[in-house]
Amino acid sequence: MSTARLIDGKGFAEGLRGRIADKVRAFASETGRVPGLAVILVGDDPASRVYVANKGKQTVEVGMASFEHRLPADTAQNDLIALVQRLNADPAVDGILCQLPLPKHLDELAVIAAIDPDKDVDGLHVVSAGRLASGLPGLVSCTPLGCMMLIRDVLGDDLSGKSAVVIGRSILVGKPVAQLLLAANCTVTIAHSRTRDLPSVVRGADIVVAAVGRPEMVKADWIKPGATVIDVGINRVPAPEKGEGKTRLVGDVAFAECSDVAGAITPVPGGVGPMTIACLLYNTLIAAHRREGLAEPEGL
Numbered sequence: 001m002s003t004a005r006l007i008d009g010k011g012f013a014e015g016l017r018g019r020i021a022d023k024v025r026a027f028a029s030e031t032g033r034v035p036g037l038a039v040i041l042v043g044d045d046p047a048s049r050v051y052v053a054n055k056g057k058q059t060v061e062v063g064m065a066s067f068e069h070r071l072p073a074d075t076a077q078n079d080l081i082a083l084v085q086r087l088n089a090d091p092a093v094d095g096i097l098c099q100l101p102l103p104k105h106l107d108e109l110a111v112i113a114a115i116d117p118d119k120d121v122d123g124l125h126v127v128s129a130g131r132l133a134s135g136l137p138g139l140v141s142c143t144p145l146g147c148m149m150l151i152r153d154v155l156g157d158d159l160s161g162k163s164a165v166v167i168g169r170s171i172l173v174g175k176p177v178a179q180l181l182l183a184a185n186c187t188v189t190i191a192h193s194r195t196r197d198l199p200s201v202v203r204g205a206d207i208v209v210a211a212v213g214r215p216e217m218v219k220a221d222w223i224k225p226g227a228t229v230i231d232v233g234i235n236r237v238p239a240p241e242k243g244e245g246k247t248r249l250v251g252d253v254a255f256a257e258c259s260d261v262a263g264a265i266t267p268v269p270g271g272v273g274p275m276t277i278a279c280l281l282y283n284t285l286i287a288a289h290r291r292e293g294l295a296e297p298e299g300l
């Protein structure tokens, strides 16, 4: 029988978007404009198209301006960077992001490096990563920020002394979430494909963040009883029980069995995923306040 608390990321994200919408109204009455978010999509990756459409829809729902730029898959690097530079200079744009992954011929890091760090609402620029590692105010990437909000919702604000294991070392999730846990005074281990005896490393953790991209890799006997388990994985796997050719989403954590051991656990879907876009809107709101020289909104 499942004993873990189910962490409702979908519900949390809805509440956060509602609070952001209130702050957008206050921002508009103070400045006479609304925060603006520009999203660039290159090519036709079906999942990216859905994510970008959802970003545009939720941006408008909270009262912000959405600027969507859809470019063909064969867009040249120079043309993409020229667009980023135009958006950097556009006063109506507070946040810029380029949906990942980009087509193979494009250099993701070079494109991210072209974004003004103060508009880097994805938090992926080396300046954003450096600010985070140095404890300076900056913009933090969205999924890690969402993970921290969910962890704090379960365990409270004081995470001091907790042992945290992050599985995965990507610049999008693993590294920044480890930095955020460290900044919260956790004792952090970053595990990866070369980590020896991963199950026993994970077994020591009060907080587990799985961001490795391998379906249901984390098993129940890896989990310390009562641990908080945050599953960042979004893996589409065959689901013959739903019919021929059908698929379903699973995380990096074997959810059903780990729910019997964990204290709290995020589902997939409905856990961390929805927090990503809510935190993108949060970052855009913060970036807009900083650009206007306003105090950052509180109570979010």
Ligand SMILES: Nc1nc2c(c(=O)[nH]1)N[C@@H](CN(C=O)c1ccc(C(=O)N[C@@H](CCC(=O)O)C(=O)O)cc1)CN2
Residues within 6 Å of the ligand: 051, 097, 098, 099, 100, 101, 122, 142, 143, 234, 249, 268, 269, 270, 271, 272, 273, 274, 275, 276, 277
């Ligand atoms: N530039 C970026 N690219 C990508 C990011 C990112 O943060 N910045 N993250 C992912 C994709 N992503 C947002 O861009 C994203 C992923 C998942 C979800 C989400 O709500 N997932 C749902 C399930 C959705 C489904 O049915 O497929 C869930 O987990 O409940 C939102 C946004 C890679 N690219």
